[in-house]
Each structure stands twice: as structure tokens, then as C-alpha cells.
């Protein structure tokens with residue numbers, strides 16, 4: 001599984017970091033970073049929840 005965020009679409013709500021803090025974080029109050037671009041399979045459900053809840057569809061999950 002690979003996770004990426006389209007920085008052009010992300011509006012830094014922090015939703016993904018709240019849902020899956022193992023994978024996403026907001027840094028400097030305004031920058032979303034993907035902590036684990038290739039997270040463990042055990043995190044798949046959380047990552048997919050974050051993807052679903054992102055209001056702008058900025059999160060891409062492949063694999």
C-alpha cells in the first residue's frame with residue numbers, strides 16, 4: 001500500500017491526522033506530512049477511513 005497527498009488539494013483540516021496519526025501529521029500548524037508513505041497492512045483500515053473522510057479528496061491510496 002502506498003499513500004500520498006496532493007498538496008494542491010489539501011486544505012489542512014487535520015482530519016486525516018486525527019483519524020490515522022500513525023500515518024499523517026500536521027506540522028507547523030499548516031503543513032500536512034505523510035509520516036509513512038508505505039504503511040503496514042495493519043493500518044489499511046485507518047488509512048482508508050482517512051481517505052474517505054478527507055473533504056477534498058486529497059489522499060491517494062494505491063496497492
Ligand code: SF4
Nearest residue numbers: 010011013014016054
Ligand atoms: S483530511 Fe485531506 S484536507 Fe484534511 S489535512 Fe488530511 S489530506 Fe489535507
